[in-house]
Amino acid sequence: MKKLFFSLLLCLCLPVWAADAPKLDIGKGGQCVEDTQWMRKNHMHLLKHARDDALRLGIRDEKRSLKVCIECHASTRDNSVIARADSFCVGCHKYEAVKLDCFECHSGTRKSAWLAQRNAK
Amino acid sequence: MSDMDMNRRNFLKTSVGAAAVAIAPGMLLYSVAQGKSEGASSKVRWGMLIDTNQCKPGCNDCVTACNNENGLSGETKPTDSQWIRKIDIKDISTGREISLPMMCQHCEHPPCVDVCPTNASMKRADGIVLVDKHRCIGCRYCMMACPYKARSFVHEPLTGQNPDVPRGKGTVESCTLCVHRIDVGGKSACSEACPNKAIMFGDLNDANSEISRKVHSVASVQVRADLRLNPGVRYQGL
Numbered sequence: 001m002k003k004l005f006f007s008l009l010l011c012l013c014l015p016v017w018a019a020d021a022p023k024l025d026i027g028k029g030g031q032c033v034e035d036t037q038w039m040r041k042n043h044m045h046l047l048k049h050a051r052d053d054a055l056r057l058g059i060r061d062e063k064r065s066l067k068v069c070i071e072c073h074a075s076t077r078d079n080s081v082i083a084r085a086d087s088f089c090v091g092c093h094k095y096e097a098v099k100l101d102c103f104e105c106h107s108g109t110r111k112s113a114w115l116a117q118r119n120a121k
Numbered sequence: 122m123s124d125m126d127m128n129r130r131n132f133l134k135t136s137v138g139a140a141a142v143a144i145a146p147g148m149l150l151y152s153v154a155q156g157k158s159e160g161a162s163s164k165v166r167w168g169m170l171i172d173t174n175q176c177k178p179g180c181n182d183c184v185t186a187c188n189n190e191n192g193l194s195g196e197t198k199p200t201d202s203q204w205i206r207k208i209d210i211k212d213i214s215t216g217r218e219i220s221l222p223m224m225c226q227h228c229e230h231p232p233c234v235d236v237c238p239t240n241a242s243m244k245r246a247d248g249i250v251l252v253d254k255h256r257c258i259g260c261r262y263c264m265m266a267c268p269y270k271a272r273s274f275v276h277e278p279l280t281g282q283n284p285d286v287p288r289g290k291g292t293v294e295s296c297t298l299c300v301h302r303i304d305v306g307g308k309s310a311c312s313e314a315c316p317n318k319a320i321m322f323g324d325l326n327d328a329n330s331e332i333s334r335k336v337h338s339v340a341s342v343q344v345r346a347d348l349r350l351n352p353g354v355r356y357q358g359l
């Protein structure tokens with residue numbers, strides 16, 4: 001009986017899971033700092049630490065730079081991590097209902113693309 | 122707890138959700154020019170020497186270059202950010218007129234840093250005065266304290282910022298001496314843009330730098346030197 005109950009519960013759960021997990025538009029995935037699961041949980045701590053070092057001490061660590069994160073993870077379609085609902089940052093933050101403040105000031109656009117656009121002007 | 126909640130938790134707890142993330146270890150980063158990793162050094166004192174004899178009235182090239190570099194609109198309404206301004210002054214007794222650019226003077230003893238309640242306004246080891254916008258609450262005390270009227274407040278939401286120059290509504294900002302360029306070995310955009318070479322950028326602490334040799338041999342002054350803030354920006358021919 002217990003077994004049946006759980007398998008029924010599982011059947012109910014799975015489709016919900018499949019429908020809700022965010023499908024992200026990732027320009028370039030892969031691991032460069034830590035593995036995906038670790039980054040999913042801890043990226044905010046890395047960014048916070050790096051921002052204080054970079055701004056206040058002038059220590060600009062390439063691997064922990066928001067700009068470098070964006071350079072890879074921005075969509076190949078619009079060069080952005082925030083432009084659409086499935087963009088790299090927005091996708092999960094929406095799903096987790098966590099407010100994304102970084103881009104009130106920081107650019108969400110791939111720097112190489114931004115520069116190319118400016119130089120074309 | 123509903124199924125939905127459980128799923129949200131699992132998404133963070135397990136790697137099931139990684140289905141959406143293509144895993145391919147060992148991928149290389151695109152190369153983006155970043156700074157040195159050792160950070161700003163107190164052996165360095167960045168500064169500028171502005172030769173007012175070379176600065177032409179009516180020329181606005183340094184201001185335009187600053188606006189382009191840092192993504193300012195270039196508008197001059199009271200609510201628009203201005204990091205550098207051209208100022209024309211006239212000596213009434215002699216009639217002599219001069220034109221000069223004014224920006225944050227990167228004081229050694231900056232009053233803007235003294236008054237900041239959140240430690241957002243700060244001086245880097247190499248003398249560059251910055252606003253840490255992560256901490257700035259937009260109280261604007263620093264704008265009041267600055268004797269040079271060098272700071273601006275961002276009143277409206279911004280988009281399309283330079284990836285190297287984050288700026289945003291509700292924070293105070295001012296000339297950064299183009300810190301993002303300095304950290305990759307460059308110099309300030311205004312000094313590079315001046316067609317008359319009126320702005321010299323360099324390290325005031327390095328006895329062999331061009332700027333050090335020049336301030337050693339020609340007369341230059343600091344604006345409002347009586348305040349004893351020891352600005353890093355000096356003027357010639359004032």
Ligand code: SF4
Nearest residue numbers: 225226228231233267
């Ligand atoms: S010029 Fe003004 S903003 Fe710049 S360091 Fe001095 S007091 Fe601060």
Ligand code: SF4
Nearest residue numbers: 237257258260261263
């Ligand atoms: S406006 Fe920001 S930087 Fe200026 S004094 Fe207030 S908190 Fe400090």
